Amino acid sequence: MAIVSGLGASDVAETSTSTANSVSKSPALNDWIAQVARLTQPDQIIWLDGSPAERQRLIRRAVEVGVLIPLSESKRPGSYLHRSNPNDVARSEEFTLVCAPSKDEAGPTNNWAPPDETYAKLSGWLAGSMRGRTMYVIPYIMGPAGSPFAKVGIEVSDSIYVALSMGIMTRMGDVALEMLGDRDDFNRGLHCTLDMNPDRRLICHFPQDNAIWSVGSGYGGNALLSKKCFALRIAGVLGRKEGWLAEHMMILGLQSPAGQTTYVAGAFPSACGKTNLAMLTPPAALNGWRVFTIGDDIAWLRVGADGRLWAVNPEAGYFGVAPGTSAKSNANAMRMLERDTMFTNAAMTPDGDVWWEGMDTEPPPGLIDWQGRVWSKDSKDKAAHPNARFTVPMRNNPVLSPHVNDPRGVPIDAIIFGGRRAATVPLVLESTDWTHGVLMGAMMGSETTAAAVGKVGVLRRDPMAMLPFCGYNMGDYFAHWLKMRGTVRRPPRVFMVNWFRKDRDGRFVWPGYGENLRALKWMLDRIHGRIGARETPVGLVPNEEGLDLAGLALGADVLKESLAVRDDEWRVEMNSAGEFFTKLEPHMPAELKERHRSLASRLSGNGASKRSASH
Numbered sequence: 344m345a346i347v348s349g350l351g352a353s354d355v356a357e358t359s360t361s362t363a364n365s366v367s368k369s370p371a372l373n374d375w376i377a378q379v380a381r382l383t384q385p386d387q388i389i390w391l392d393g394s395p396a397e398r399q400r401l402i403r404r405a406v407e408v409g410v411l412i413p414l415s416e417s418k419r420p421g422s423y424l425h426r427s428n429p430n431d432v433a434r435s436e437e438f439t440l441v442c443a444p445s446k447d448e449a450g451p452t453n454n455w456a457p458p459d460e461t462y463a464k465l466s467g468w469l470a471g472s473m474r475g476r477t478m479y480v481i482p483y484i485m486g487p488a489g490s491p492f493a494k495v496g497i498e499v500s501d502s503i504y505v506a507l508s509m510g511i512m513t514r515m516g517d518v519a520l521e522m523l524g525d526r527d528d529f530n531r532g533l534h535c536t537l538d539m540n541p542d543r544r545l546i547c548h549f550p551q552d553n554a555i556w557s558v559g560s561g562y563g564g565n566a567l568l569s570k571k572c573f574a575l576r577i578a579g580v581l582g583r584k585e586g587w588l589a590e591h592m593m594i595l596g597l598q599s600p601a602g603q604t605t606y607v608a609g610a611f612p613s614a615c616g617k618t619n620l621a622m623l624t625p626p627a628a629l630n631g632w633r634v635f636t637i638g639d640d641i642a643w644l645r646v647g648a649d650g651r652l653w654a655v656n657p658e659a660g661y662f663g664v665a666p667g668t669s670a671k672s673n674a675n676a677m678r679m680l681e682r683d684t685m686f687t688n689a690a691m692t693p694d695g696d697v698w699w700e701g702m703d704t705e706p707p708p709g710l711i712d713w714q715g716r717v718w719s720k721d722s723k724d725k726a727a728h729p730n731a732r733f734t735v736p737m738r739n740n741p742v743l744s745p746h747v748n749d750p751r752g753v754p755i756d757a758i759i760f761g762g763r764r765a766a767t768v769p770l771v772l773e774s775t776d777w778t779h780g781v782l783m784g785a786m787m788g789s790e791t792t793a794a795a796v797g798k799v800g801v802l803r804r805d806p807m808a809m810l811p812f813c814g815y816n817m818g819d820y821f822a823h824w825l826k827m828r829g830t831v832r833r834p835p836r837v838f839m840v841n842w843f844r845k846d847r848d849g850r851f852v853w854p855g856y857g858e859n860l861r862a863l864k865w866m867l868d869r870i871h872g873r874i875g876a877r878e879t880p881v882g883l884v885p886n887e888e889g890l891d892l893a894g895l896a897l898g899a900d901v902l903k904e905s906l907a908v909r910d911d912e913w914r915v916e917m918n919s920a921g922e923f924f925t926k927l928e929p930h931m932p933a934e935l936k937e938r939h940r941s942l943a944s945r946l947s948g949n950g951a952s953k954r955s956a957s958h
């Protein structure tokens with residue numbers, strides 16, 4: 344077994360050859376790597392340093408072995424296409440386990456297995472699993488280096504695709520080893536693709552050990568262990584202990600024409616609009632406004648000395664949904680993807696570019712679909728997988744906030760919860776206080792999307808967009824949110840939004856995308872006390888003249904429908920949330936149940952005829 348720092352035997356001369364025990368200054372890290380190597384038996388171990396030269400070497404190797412297909416240097420410079428195993432195209436929630444010491448700690452919304460048994464079973468699968476393969480040691484930082492928010496993780500992986508993705512998604516390499524120094528408080532992530540067999544696929548979290556073992560998948564959220572596994576499930580447990588929040592939220596800065604910037608964090612379930620909102624282009628009629636991106640998927644939120652909630656984006660890149668991204672829907676994303684991007688499961692044009700549904704360009708003849716087959720307009724299947732993704736460094740984002748690397752983070756004045764709801768939930772709804780805001784988050788429901796394996800379009804409860812990402816008991820998670828009110832002396836205002844309401848013909852009522860700025864603007868007007876609102880039993884909605892609709896031809900009936908709060912629909916909603924809360928007993932906080940009861944009691948008993956829940 345060759346143990347080298349840098350890539351491959353031929354590169355040894357230009358880096359330093361080291362022994363397993365002297366690569367990092369952390370004895371705990373070196374011991375752990377030696378232990379993993381004894382178990383998995385790789386042919387060689389490569390510690391990634393994160394340098395551009397190393398990245399180029401890794402890319403060359405990935406192209407040689409067919410993991411990456413180079414795209415046209417003139418059309419997409421520095422960009423590559425990856426085609427995954429067709430059985431491995433989305434997060435696998437049924438194979439995701441929280442192996443806390445007791446089932447009760449994981450709670451009823453997580454799959455649980457006993458830690459000892461799971462370690463033993465996976466050790467069996469992993470024994471000798473990297474024979475003939477290279478083991479990459481991937482040190483990374485979540486959060487800006489030197490920030491009090493920042494945490495170090497080490498992912499060990501046998502996948503060059505994972506190694507390259509982690510180089511985009513995190514601050515990866517020597518910078519992380521430097522931050523770790525000789526300490527032992529790093530997240531231990533062990534990833535092995537095995538034979539990509541769904542029968543031997545498990546993504547296991549051990550919060551008590553700050554450890555993750557993921558086997559049998561190479562897909563984003565299953566395999567890039569920094570992301571959902573560490574930054575949400577494990578970090579959530581750490582945050583509860585240490586008094587902060589790890590959330591599935593985008594973070595944006597909204598600058599008014601007067602130059603004042605307000606920061607907003609928003610939780611939307613997977614494939615429900617975070618990336619798009621975080622980099623939206625204001626509509627022409629509101630062009631004095633500007634949006635700047637802090638993050639598109641994950642927020643770590645802490646209480647500042649000023650009693651406000653401050654947020655950082657722990658990531659350094661975006662792993663975003665490609666389909667639906669066009670010059671019209673998200674011009675900033677299209678510009679960001681012009682270079683240095685890895686695409687996964689997109690279609691490829693004969694001249695070496697990518698294509699996907701909703702790109703708003705004609706698919707060219709001779710298009711190759713995501714599985715490498717020739718595609719035509721008559722094909723039944725989509726050319727790009729509905730969960731095709733791009734992996735791109737945040738520095739490519741033309742509207743990246745100058746504060747994205749600020750170690751203090753940014754102060755959050757509004758939190759938004761938004762699901763994908765064909766009915767019931769209005770365009771924007773404001774809570775009256777923190778407890779009501781927490782209840783809004785806890786009551787969230789959303790229709791499932793292609794981001795996770797399973798049926799698409801099924802309404803399910805997805806509190807705070809965290810159903811698949813909360814690493815401990817969901818009832819305790821609600822209690823933690825309520826408890827934060829004690830330390831957040833100047834809490835953000837909490838809103839619920841819905842960009843996805845549909846009319847009778849199944850068309851979206853609201854134009855969405857850049858037009859969502861109008862809802863954000865209303866929130867700012869509310870926060871700064873500039874505008875009134877209409878009271879409903881479940882919260883405050885804009886008066887019809889309250890939304891700035893300049894330049895938007897929206898029929899009066901459409902506006903009315905967007906803002907409608909109907910008692911009969913909300914009775915169904917309240918009941919559904921109530922049933923969900925019952926499942927969380929005995930961990931469900933009394934304060935939330937009480938507020939839920941009191942809101943439900945305000946809905947008219949039998950005002951409208953009982954419609955079925957046609958969400």
Ligand code: GTP
Pocket residue numbers: 611612613614615616617618619620639640662663664665666667668672794842843851854855856859
């Ligand atoms: P994850 O990366 O899975 O967490 O997803 P996300 O929440 O970042 O969602 P994203 O912004 O990538 O959007 C997912 C899909 O919803 C894409 O196909 C978008 O085009 C579409 N979408 C985003 N915003 C809107 C909107 O305001 N209206 C409509 N109709 N579709 C939207």
Ligand code: SPV
Pocket residue numbers: 433434562563564565570571612613614640662794795
């Ligand atoms: C999501 O599914 O919410 C994503 C993509 O952001 S993944 O990294 O796969 O979780």
Ligand code: MN
Pocket residue numbers: 591612613614640
């Ligand atoms: Mn996400």
